[in-house]
Structure formats: C-alpha cells, structure tokens
Amino acid sequence: MVKSPWFMLALGAIALSGCTATESPSVNSNALPLGVALAQTGNAALYGQEQLQGVRVAEEFFNQSGQIKGRTLRLVIQDTGSDEAGAVNVFQTLINGDRVIGIVGPTLSQQAFSADPIAEQAGVPVVAPSNTARGIPEMGAFISRVSAGVEVVAPTAIQAALEINPNIRRVAVFFAQDDAFSRSETEIFQKAIREHPKLELVTVQQTQTTDTNFQAQINATLSLKPDLIVISGLAADGGNLIRQLRELGYQGLILGGNGVNTVNIFPVCRRLCNGVLVAQAYNSENPDPMNVKFRNAFAAKYSQAPSQFSAQAFTAVQVFADSLARLSQAKNLSELPLADLRQALNQEILKGVYETPLGEIRFTPQGEVLQRFFYVGQIEMSDDGQSGKFRLVK
Ligand code: 1QQ
Incomplete structure (x- = not known):
C-alpha cells in the first residue's frame, strides 16, 4: 500500500513522542490485547452468541496467518450484558484494567451511545461490529463501524x-x-x-x-x-x-x-x-476469496453457515489485524507506548482498504463503513x- 506523505509525518511524530513519553508503558508481551465487549447475557445475547462465534474464528484465522510480524492478537472477551451500564463497565475495565489496544463492540447501538464516549475520551479505537443506528461514527474520531447503517x-x-x-x-x-x-x-x-x-x-x-x-x-x-x-x-x-x-x-x-x-x-x-x-448486509454465498475462506473456517468449527452478525464480528477483528499488520511493517510495535499505539492504530484503521467476508470495505474519514453490496x-x-x-x- 502506498502511504501518503501525511501518514509518514504522523509516524514521525509518533516515533518522536515514543522517545519521550514515560507515563504509558508500551505493549511488550508477544500477544496484543484486543477487547471484545459483546452481549453474552440478556436479550441481545441472541446476537452476541453469533458475534462471539465470528470473533473466535477470526482469532484463530489471523493468528495462524502470522501477519502481524511475529505478534499475535489476544482477545479479551467480556460480557456487557444487554444494557448501557454493562457496556460502560466493560469498556472501563478493558481500557484501564486490561489496557487493550482497541475494542470490538458493543452489540447494541443503545449501548454504544453510552459506552463509546468512554473510549473516545481515552483515545482507544472502537470498531463496532453491529451498531447500525444513525450517529454512531459521529460520536468521535476513535469510533468506526463495519456494520452499514440503517x-x-x-x-x-x-x-x-x-x-x-x-x-x-x-x-x-x-x-x-x-x-x-x-x-x-x-x-x-x-x-x-x-x-x-x-x-x-x-x-x-x-x-x-x-x-x-x-x-x-x-x-x-x-x-x-x-x-x-x-x-x-x-x-x-x-x-x-x-x-x-x-x-x-x-x-x-x-x-x-x-x-x-x-x-x-x-x-x-x-x-x-x-x-x-x-x-x-452479508451474503454467505458471496464468492469473494475472503468470504470463502471465512465460510470454510466457520463451517469447520461450527458445522453451519455463518450469519451476518458472525461475519461482521469477524470483519471487525480483521480490521484490527490487517491494520496492525500494516503498522508493524512501518514501526516496531513494542517500542510504541500504549497511548501512541492506540492513536497510530486508529489512523491506520481509517486509511485501510479491506478484503473481507462482507466484500471490499473501507472507511470515510469519519469512520463510517463504505460497503458495496446489500x-x-x-x-x-x-x-x-x-x-x-x-x-x-x-
Ligand atoms: C443496533 C442493531 C442491532 C439489531 C444489533 C444487534 O442493529 O443496535 O444497531
């Protein structure tokens, strides 16, 4: 991928701040912690179950690919329940306790309007796998979604x-x-x-x-x-x-x-x-190579065809995995303090073009997904x- 001059400048700035920042230790262990905040209990668990299946297939798939320069993703999976308070709690724990590099979630837009502002304020990238209400990416620079809007x-x-x-x-x-x-x-x-x-x-x-x-x-x-x-x-x-x-x-x-x-x-x-x-927003019969790979990996694990919610959750993890892969080409990830890694990752997410089970997707500068087919x-x-x-x- 050709990188814009602006991106090179941004990386320079990150490298400089990396030399001086001491308040935020870098993510050194081999496995990069990615937060997964989905509903496993309550009424939205009817979606959360399908989402979790997609996320688990993604974890194996992208870790086997070895694409993040010798690093892996470690999914930190937390149950948000189906309400706002549960999502807010989980976001706080993932951000401050588990010190995740980013978050996939939450399940409902109703939860996102309460939880996403916490990530936005902390400078933690969120890729929403299923929030389709109007106004989700508009909550802030760190909020994007792979779930096309209503x-x-x-x-x-x-x-x-x-x-x-x-x-x-x-x-x-x-x-x-x-x-x-x-x-x-x-x-x-x-x-x-x-x-x-x-x-x-x-x-x-x-x-x-x-x-x-x-x-x-x-x-x-x-x-x-x-x-x-x-x-x-x-x-x-x-x-x-x-x-x-x-x-x-x-x-x-x-x-x-x-x-x-x-x-x-x-x-x-x-x-x-x-x-x-x-x-x-998903067709499990889509013949794109990435969807065929996803469908096969999903069938091998669960003996069924994936649903839209599974495909979108897989795609949200993929956006993180692909962006980290590109970032790791340009930077030694272990040298970046956590705050800078989160920031650089967010910029990388917004710039990427992704071949996913949903087809080719990319983002507007605002973080809204651009998807071709419905x-x-x-x-x-x-x-x-x-x-x-x-x-x-x-
Ligand atoms: C939203 C939705 C729900 C149906 C997600 C599961 O689209 O809350 O935005």
Missing part, C-alpha cells in the same frame, strides 16, 4: 417487497420505542414509504423491547387492512410480534429490519417466521418449524 440497508428491502408483490399499497409500521437502533431504522423505513409514489403509511405502532403481547397494536393495525407490515425491533420482541401477527390472521408480507436478522428468532416464531423478508433474505422454515434459513431474494 439508511443504506433498509430502503432496498422495501423495493424487494414491492417486487414480490407489486400490488402493495397500504403499509403499517411497528417499532420498539425504547431502543436507539429501532427508532433510527423506523425513521428510514417511514421515509422510504412516505416518499414512494405508490405507498401509503396507514399506521405507526409503538412497542417495547420487553413486550411479549402485541394484541392491542395488532388489532388496531389489522382493522386498517395493510398489505405490508414493517417491523423495527430486537430479536425476542420482533419474533413474538411476527408470531402474533400470523396468529391473529394477518396474511400479507412482513418485512423485518436488522433486529430480526438472526436464526435465533426461529425458535420464537417457528413455522410462522416463514416468508418474512429481512434486509441484510441483500434481502426471506425466511424459509421447515414444515415442522424446527429449522429454517434465510434464502437470498435480492
């Missing part, structure tokens, strides 16, 4: 619904009002519906991620005879809402956002998940409702 992923799905049923006119929208991602995604869906010449937004219903019974909102909605229902919520509430819509007689198309983009909703709505359309999947359940998959429709 504004680029969601509109394709409305189009896909119209291709499946060109007669759709009346659209109802549901969203979980206590979740930052769901509020952000519904805004994009609602805008796309309002701006579409053929579509009419007939109702907007509010739910909570903790709700299990949606009968009141569903009854109010079905009396308006929608031909499409669009859902922005998380996995458990989203799955229950889908199930109850069908149980109460709704037969039209259902479109779900990123929150229902996990096989972990299958046990919630079972056979009634069938046919739900889901906007996706997809729409449709859930296909077995007749007994015991197993299912996402079939690519667009």
Whole structure:
C-alpha cells in the first residue's frame, strides 16, 4: 500500500513522542490485547452468541496467518450484558484494567451511545461490529463501524417487497420505542414509504423491547387492512410480534429490519417466521476469496453457515489485524507506548482498504463503513418449524 506523505509525518511524530513519553508503558508481551465487549447475557445475547462465534474464528484465522510480524492478537472477551451500564463497565475495565489496544463492540447501538464516549475520551479505537443506528461514527474520531447503517440497508428491502408483490399499497409500521437502533431504522423505513409514489403509511405502532403481547397494536393495525407490515425491533420482541401477527390472521408480507436478522428468532416464531423478508448486509454465498475462506473456517468449527452478525464480528477483528499488520511493517510495535499505539492504530484503521467476508470495505474519514453490496433474505422454515434459513431474494 502506498502511504501518503501525511501518514509518514504522523509516524514521525509518533516515533518522536515514543522517545519521550514515560507515563504509558508500551505493549511488550508477544500477544496484543484486543477487547471484545459483546452481549453474552440478556436479550441481545441472541446476537452476541453469533458475534462471539465470528470473533473466535477470526482469532484463530489471523493468528495462524502470522501477519502481524511475529505478534499475535489476544482477545479479551467480556460480557456487557444487554444494557448501557454493562457496556460502560466493560469498556472501563478493558481500557484501564486490561489496557487493550482497541475494542470490538458493543452489540447494541443503545449501548454504544453510552459506552463509546468512554473510549473516545481515552483515545482507544472502537470498531463496532453491529451498531447500525444513525450517529454512531459521529460520536468521535476513535469510533468506526463495519456494520452499514440503517439508511443504506433498509430502503432496498422495501423495493424487494414491492417486487414480490407489486400490488402493495397500504403499509403499517411497528417499532420498539425504547431502543436507539429501532427508532433510527423506523425513521428510514417511514421515509422510504412516505416518499414512494405508490405507498401509503396507514399506521405507526409503538412497542417495547420487553413486550411479549402485541394484541392491542395488532388489532388496531389489522382493522386498517395493510398489505405490508414493517417491523423495527430486537430479536425476542420482533419474533413474538411476527408470531402474533400470523396468529391473529394477518396474511400479507412482513418485512423485518436488522433486529430480526438472526436464526435465533426461529425458535420464537417457528413455522410462522416463514416468508418474512429481512434486509441484510452479508451474503454467505458471496464468492469473494475472503468470504470463502471465512465460510470454510466457520463451517469447520461450527458445522453451519455463518450469519451476518458472525461475519461482521469477524470483519471487525480483521480490521484490527490487517491494520496492525500494516503498522508493524512501518514501526516496531513494542517500542510504541500504549497511548501512541492506540492513536497510530486508529489512523491506520481509517486509511485501510479491506478484503473481507462482507466484500471490499473501507472507511470515510469519519469512520463510517463504505460497503458495496446489500441483500434481502426471506425466511424459509421447515414444515415442522424446527429449522429454517434465510434464502437470498435480492
Ligand atoms: C443496533 C442493531 C442491532 C439489531 C444489533 C444487534 O442493529 O443496535 O444497531
């Protein structure tokens, strides 16, 4: 990779400060500690489980590659739970206790808006693997994401619904009002519906991620005879809402956002998940060499195809591994004091071009991911409702 003159200057500055700084010892052990702050308990663990699988495959994959000049990555994995306080705690521990070089996490945008400012203030690079709400990279110079935002992923799905049923006119929208991602995604869906010449937004219903019974909102909605229902919520509430819509007689198309983009909703709505359309930022069939390698490594470990959340989590670790590899070409990493390593790593992350399971990605100077392709999947359940998959429709 050709390095810009600006980058050479920056490295010079880092080298100089490395000679004088004494307050922050460098990371000397062979293994570089990378923080992983994901939900392993609580409602967001339905995503966190898939994310952890992706992260574990990445750890083996990139350590075997030997690409960081004789160094390895040591993942420091901590459970954030599914709320803001848990994420804040874990970020503080990883930054000040484990003295990590960077952080992959947290799972929910709702958590990121509380936890990321701590990393930003400490000068620790964060690569978000699944935060899709508007405003995530804008939190600061050290915050970037590999999870494309709702504004680029969601509109394709409305189009896909119209291709499946060109007669759709009346659209109802549901969203979980206590979740930052769901509020952000519904805004994009609602805008796309309002701006579409053929579509009419007939109702907007509010739910909570903790709700299990949606009968009141569903009854109010079905009396308006929608031909499409669009859902922005998380996995458990989203799955229950889908199930109850069908149980109460709704037969039209259902479109779900990123929150229902996990096989972990299958046990919630079972056979009634069938046919739900889901906007996706990953296609496990993508023939790019890096995706084939990832898919094979994933199948060897877990005997299944990877999901979007697994692929994005793998990609977040890859961004750190590739950036460290480039940085280690230019610098002896053990000579950099920790604060300078974090800073240089962040600059390197933002400059890179990455061949990943998601396809080629890069970042805007702000840390927003630039990704080329997006997809729409449709859930296909077995007749007994015991197993299912996402079939690519667009
Ligand atoms: C966010 C999301 C969730 C569905 C991630 C798991 O997209 O919180 O931003």
